[in-house]
Amino acid sequence: MRRLSILSAFIIVLFTLPALADALLSQASGRYRIDAAKSRIGFSVAQVGGGGISGVFGEFTGRFEINGRDISRSKVEISIAPASVATGQPRVENFLRGKAVLDAVRNPEVIFRSSKVTRTGPQSAVIEGLLSARGRQKPALFNVELVKRAGRRIVFRVTGDIRRAPYDMQVGYPIYSNIVKFEMTLIGRRI
Amino acid sequence: MAVMLRNTETGYGLVAILFHWTIAALFAGQVTLGLVMTGLADEEPEKFGLYQWHKSFGLLILLLALVRLTWRLINWAPDLPAGMPVWEQRAARLAHVFLYAAIVLVPVTGWAFVSSSPLGIPTFAFYLVVVPHLPVPVSEAAEAVLQRVHTSLALISAVVAVLHVGAALRHHFVRKDAVLRRMIVPARRRCGD
Numbered sequence: 467m468r469r470l471s472i473l474s475a476f477i478i479v480l481f482t483l484p485a486l487a488d489a490l491l492s493q494a495s496g497r498y499r500i501d502a503a504k505s506r507i508g509f510s511v512a513q514v515g516g517g518g519i520s521g522v523f524g525e526f527t528g529r530f531e532i533n534g535r536d537i538s539r540s541k542v543e544i545s546i547a548p549a550s551v552a553t554g555q556p557r558v559e560n561f562l563r564g565k566a567v568l569d570a571v572r573n574p575e576v577i578f579r580s581s582k583v584t585r586t587g588p589q590s591a592v593i594e595g596l597l598s599a600r601g602r603q604k605p606a607l608f609n610v611e612l613v614k615r616a617g618r619r620i621v622f623r624v625t626g627d628i629r630r631a632p633y634d635m636q637v638g639y640p641i642y643s644n645i646v647k648f649e650m651t652l653i654g655r656r657i
Numbered sequence: 658m659a660v661m662l663r664n665t666e667t668g669y670g671l672v673a674i675l676f677h678w679t680i681a682a683l684f685a686g687q688v689t690l691g692l693v694m695t696g697l698a699d700e701e702p703e704k705f706g707l708y709q710w711h712k713s714f715g716l717l718i719l720l721l722a723l724v725r726l727t728w729r730l731i732n733w734a735p736d737l738p739a740g741m742p743v744w745e746q747r748a749a750r751l752a753h754v755f756l757y758a759a760i761v762l763v764p765v766t767g768w769a770f771v772s773s774s775p776l777g778i779p780t781f782a783f784y785l786v787v788v789p790h791l792p793v794p795v796s797e798a799a800e801a802v803l804q805r806v807h808t809s810l811a812l813i814s815a816v817v818a819v820l821h822v823g824a825a826l827r828h829h830f831v832r833k834d835a836v837l838r839r840m841i842v843p844a845r846r847r848c849g850d
């Protein structure tokens with residue numbers, strides 16, 4: 467009898483978990499502004515033989531909207547200043563800002579706009595959209611994971627691989643990988 | 658009348674000749690490439706790739722030079738033409754020693770220079786082999802010094818090579834001796850040798 471009740475409790479929990487997650491999400495429903503001071507947009511490009519270049523973009527703004535009832539209707543838009551790239555090595559930074567790569571003077575914004583959000587688990591989703599950089603606009607995909615939610619704050623970990631070639635930024639390939647790995651911690655504040 | 662691979666007392670063998678002209682052509686190309694690529698603005702998308710080719714061909718020259726030097730150490734050079742003034746003989750020998758040193762030291766200093774750079778840009782020779790960095794101090798200061806050493810040595814060597822070419826042409830057209838010809842036509846084994 468006892469074993470049966472443990473089992474049934476377990477089954478009940480199992481079935482209610484998604485509902486619980488949904489409940490959490492519907493609480494998260496709303497509009498947010500990205501807190502740039504506390505968020506981090508990191509990237510890395512691997513190089514042949516090991517190691518590579520890694521750094522952050524220090525200046526960006528963004529907002530997102532979580533639709534608690536229908537997560538697929540959530541939206542995000544983020545704008546990054548390519549001139550704010552920081553790697554700890556001024557010569558590398560100037561090169562990345564320069565005409566051969568980000569061409570920051572003529573293209574002062576890198577923009578991502580989501581077009582589709584697909585939930586992949588209780589705390590995770592895939593976001594598809596358009597990433598425009600250096601005067602070109604290409605589809606991009608990021609994985610998002612909810613890290614925590616506390617009060618008016620919500621924390622996501624976002625990762626994604628962007629290929630350089632479609633933006634005509636493949637300078638240094640194949641010594642430096644075609645793929646720029648993004649790793650971000652985005653902290654939203656409800657507005 | 659078989660073609661000699663080794664040098665004889667009067668002429669260069671086929672191996673020395675092939676080494677000489679292969680390295681001479683690569684060296685001339687390398688100096689030109691060095692000057693062209695450093696003249697490009699950092700913004701030029703081709704610049705990065707040209708540096709990789711410069712490093713690749715430079716290391717190829719080093720490799721060939723080391724084999725050539727080994728070959729040279731087990732092969733005497735042919736005698737200089739009789740009747741050449743002593744100072745000319747000395748100048749010729751000095752120039753040859755210098756050029757041998759150059760085809761080793763110019764690439765070695767180039768390699769040390771890129772190895773000392775805090776940028777740590779890999780050398781991916783001919784997009785085939787990752788060449789490790791030399792164990793030299795890594796700093797902006799070390800890089801600045803080694804860059805100057807590499808480029809000055811390269812340019813001085815280019816000047817010596819031009820003088821060397823001038824001397825070879827003078828031998829051929831003014832002196833009308835066999836010096837240039839014997840660096841083109843390999844020595845032959847005479848019947849009965």
Ligand code: HEM
Nearest residue numbers: 687688691692695712715716718763764767768771808811
């Ligand atoms: C025989 C072989 C070589 C020759 C004749 C040569 C010659 C030159 C010349 C003429 C320059 C331009 C100098 C100037 O700034 O005016 C140059 C620059 C340079 N060389 Fe070489 N080089 C050789 C091998 C190498 C090797 C093996 C490496 C590295 C592995 C190398 C790395 C460089 C680099 C990075 C520069 C650019 C310097 C700068 O940006 O100012 N070189 N070389």
Ligand code: HEM
Nearest residue numbers: 680681684685729734753756757760818822825836837840
């Ligand atoms: C058009 C260009 C060149 C011409 C016409 C030329 C001509 C010659 C000739 C005629 C000799 C034979 C000298 C003798 O018989 O004692 C010679 C030897 C030599 N050359 Fe050149 N050369 C040229 C370019 C170069 C370059 C660019 C280098 C080096 C980077 C070079 C390095 C040497 C060396 C090291 C020797 C001595 C070979 C030995 O005795 O083992 N030459 N060259």
